[in-house]
Structure formats: structure tokens, C-alpha cells
Amino acid sequence: MGGICWHKRGLIYNADNRLPWAKTHAQIPTVDVLDENRLMIFFSSRDDANRSLIARMEVDAHNPAHIFNIQAEPLLPLGQIGTFDDCGMMPSSIVDWNGLKYLYYIGWNVRNTVPYQNSVGLAVSEDGGRTYRRMFDGPVMDRTAEEPYFCATTCIRIENGIWRNWYLSCTGWEKVDGHIEPRYHLKYAESHDGIHWCREGRVAIDYANSAEGGIVRAGVCKDGELYRMWYSYRSHVDYRSVRTNSYRIGYAESKDGLVWTRLDDQAGIELSAEGWDSFMLAYPEVVDVAGHRYLFYNGNGFGQTGFGYAEATV
Numbered sequence: 001m002g003g004i005c006w007h008k009r010g011l012i013y014n015a016d017n018r019l020p021w022a023k024t025h026a027q028i029p030t031v032d033v034l035d036e037n038r039l040m041i042f043f044s045s046r047d048d049a050n051r052s053l054i055a056r057m058e059v060d061a062h063n064p065a066h067i068f069n070i071q072a073e074p075l076l077p078l079g080q081i082g083t084f085d086d087c088g089m090m091p092s093s094i095v096d097w098n099g100l101k102y103l104y105y106i107g108w109n110v111r112n113t114v115p116y117q118n119s120v121g122l123a124v125s126e127d128g129g130r131t132y133r134r135m136f137d138g139p140v141m142d143r144t145a146e147e148p149y150f151c152a153t154t155c156i157r158i159e160n161g162i163w164r165n166w167y168l169s170c171t172g173w174e175k176v177d178g179h180i181e182p183r184y185h186l187k188y189a190e191s192h193d194g195i196h197w198c199r200e201g202r203v204a205i206d207y208a209n210s211a212e213g214g215i216v217r218a219g220v221c222k223d224g225e226l227y228r229m230w231y232s233y234r235s236h237v238d239y240r241s242v243r244t245n246s247y248r249i250g251y252a253e254s255k256d257g258l259v260w261t262r263l264d265d266q267a268g269i270e271l272s273a274e275g276w277d278s279f280m281l282a283y284p285e286v287v288d289v290a291g292h293r294y295l296f297y298n299g300n301g302f303g304q305t306g307f308g309y310a311e312a313t314v
Contacts, residue, residue: 003266006310014306027303052088
């Protein structure tokens, strides 16, 4: 069917000292549709110690740049010392199920031989999203015998009682231009309860070539019988310092959500000539609400310049 053309609507938020603990970044916007008029956007910001914590804001579903309110405190405290999220937390995907809200998030540990370790945790709300608590002190997705490095961003959808999950899977670490860098792509898993996941090593979006180094954060939606996915991808270089190899947003299509065809030239969104998203597009989140289809995403510096959105045009 081909991709969608996105019309950029602009920046929504950056870390501008509105939150005393959020000194830098506004990363990985993750959206909960509250109703046809309101969206709750979760994102991560960093404190004075460079630790990521989860923030949230309520915005107008018809004009997401209109912020109704921002919660003053982080959603959750850091995990207990020694647990998977004692160094940082980032939101990833949210699901409504049986009157509960399941918020999947990325937990961070600082490491010795490599810079960090990621796992996937689960927070639950039993009061419509007003408060959240950890469902477990440990992760619901971690490295395994078959996936020995780490897993991170998730995109979770429930279809016919099956929880479907397109998630980041690290395939190894390499030294690139003097830095230890991970290489990761997107895999697929299923669950009957959103907690215990069957991971069979099925690759959803694989590396296009040996030079590609990172594929991250799927945003999946379904139009009739067609599955669409937006994600971000980068080359396998020191992408932190090479502007031309920073993340871009890619696109793929599938008939079943399992076998995907990459069509990156049909992503429908490009870098801006200048400004907050002029050399990076990252961490897409696709949301349908009240007749709108939105693409929320980060710009330059992995969220240093904040997040904004684009709207689908016919």
C-alpha cells in the first residue's frame, strides 16, 4: 500500500527546568490515550547524576503541543540497589487490560566491561493511571540463554487474546572508533498474560547490511489487513559524534506482523533543515485518536532537544 506522508507539527517539550529533577533530555515519548480529548505522554528525563527517571504530562489529543499539566514528581523511584533498574528507567509501551494499565519500561544498570545493561520492567496502575507501582522488583524480559546480551524497547499490542511484542534485542558489542558500542535489531515475542514471554528468536526487522548497527523502538499500527511499523535505525559507527550517521526513522509493512518488508524510503518523514530535529529522528511512537494519526518522536541528541510530533496527511 505504501507509506504515509507525515506533516511535522513541531516541538512539544524539552527539559527546560520546569521539573526540578529533570535537568536534561526528554526521551522516548510513550503515549496513553485517555479519551478522545486527552493523551498522557510518558517520557524520561535525567537528573543531576545523569540517571533517567520517568515523567509524564497530559496534553490535548487534538493539539498535543497544548500541555494541560506536567506531573511534578517522577512516576516511580529508582529500583532497590542491585536490581535491574537501580541506575535509570525509561518508558517503552503502555497497554490497557481488564481495567489495569500495564506500563512496560526499560531498566538500566551501569556495567564494568560494557557501558550498560538493559532489561524490561513492568509497572501497573489500578486506578486509571493516577498512580503506578512496580508489579515486580525484577524484569519481565531480560537476557536469556539464546539472547545473551540485553533487550530493551518494546511495542506491545493485544490481538485476539495474544500479547504481541516487537522488541529490541542486542546481538553483541564491538569496539568502534575507541568506544564499546552495542549492535541491536528488532525481534518478536508473544505472551498470554503480558508477563511471561515466549521468545523463539524470530527476527522482525533485521540489519539491512553489515554497516547497520542499531534498529530500535518499533511503532506498530494496523490498517485493515496491513500492519505498518515505524522504527529508528543507524549505522554501526560512533554515532554519538558523527552527525550523518545518527538515527533516522524507517518503515516496514507486513501482512501478519511476523514477516516484514523494509521500505525505509517510504517512512514519510525526513530531517528538518535546521532546529531541534535537523540531524536525528529517533524513537517513533504511532498513535490513533479522534480521527488523528500522530507520530511522536525525538530529535537531536537522543532527546536532548526534546520530543515533538507529526500528523498523517492523506
